[in-house]
Amino acid sequence: MELFLLSNGKLSGDSQPLGYAHEQIKAMFSARNITSAVLIPYALIRTDWDAKALELEDALGIKVGSIHHAGVPSEAIEQAQCILVSGGNTWMLNQMLHEKGLIVPVQRAVREREVPYIGWSAGCNVATPSIRTTNDMPVRNSVVLPALGLFPVQINPHYIDAHISGHMGETRDERIAEFCAVNPSESVVALREGSMLHVSGNKLSYYSAKGEGFKVFRHGLETQEYQDTRALSGLVPFQCI
Incomplete structure (x- = not known):
């Protein structure tokens, strides 16, 4: 299995999407x-899908076609060499994956045919068991929580632990702690901007363009920051390095 699960699509100052991960992706x-x-651009609500495909095509140096042109979306997945899943609104993305009948085709492509999956932000969210740890608003009345489940642990992308002056609402840490309190058997990996988890075969590695670590939230345990995936041993069925 080949998964690139990125916290975000661009870093400040980046001229190209996924720029901080180009070396690993192009390799x-x-x-x-x-x-x-x-x-799969369904998370993009105010962005032209064809324009995004062209932007990614130029940045990655491969041909990129948007799935919305496919008469039968599942057949496009069956023929895909690689699957790109854009950021945007996670609720919209997950709903559309279900409505278009793409959950099982994507799962089979990635797990059985080893088609690489590259997802950022919302695309990272939907690769986990559910979208319960997204930061996005449920913009549709009809919403679905179960997601692709390609990666077995919940992820919170765009993680930030800064305290904003004047903000009186819950911090991100408090919100994730609430999730763990309600779901004490589950853990959450918090990915800061410019970072990603990479599954290649049976190996799981971590990369941060800023040299920052990720956090793991577990109910009843102290939250800590880590620089490598050995902290996830026992939580995932991969060799953590």
Whole structure:
């Protein structure tokens, strides 16, 4: 299995999407002879989907086609060399994946045919068991919580532990702690901007463009920051490095 789960699509100052992960992604493309990808852009509500596909095509150096042009979306996944899942609104994205009948086709493509999955922000969220740890608003009345479950632990992308002056609401840490209190058997990996988890085969690694760590939240345990994935041993079925 090949998963790139990125906290965000761009860092401040980046001119290209996924710029901080280009080295790892393009190395994977080269090793697997990947020349094209299917973009799932459903999370993008105020962005032109074709424009996003062209932007990614230019940045990644491969042909990128948006799945909304496919007459039968599941067939586009069955023929895909690589799957790109954009950031945006997680609730919209997950709902559309279910409505378009793409949950099982994506799962089978990634798990059985080892088609690489690259998801950022909302695309990272939906790769986990559910979207209960998204930061987004449920913009539709009809919403679905279960997601793709490609990665077995909940992720909170765009994680920030700064305290904003004048903000009287709960911090991100407090919100994630609430999730763990309600779901004491589950853990949450908090990914800061410019960081990603990478599953390649049976190995799980972590990368941060800023040299920052990730946090792991567990109910009843002290939250700590880590620089490598050995902290996730026992939580995931991968070799953590």
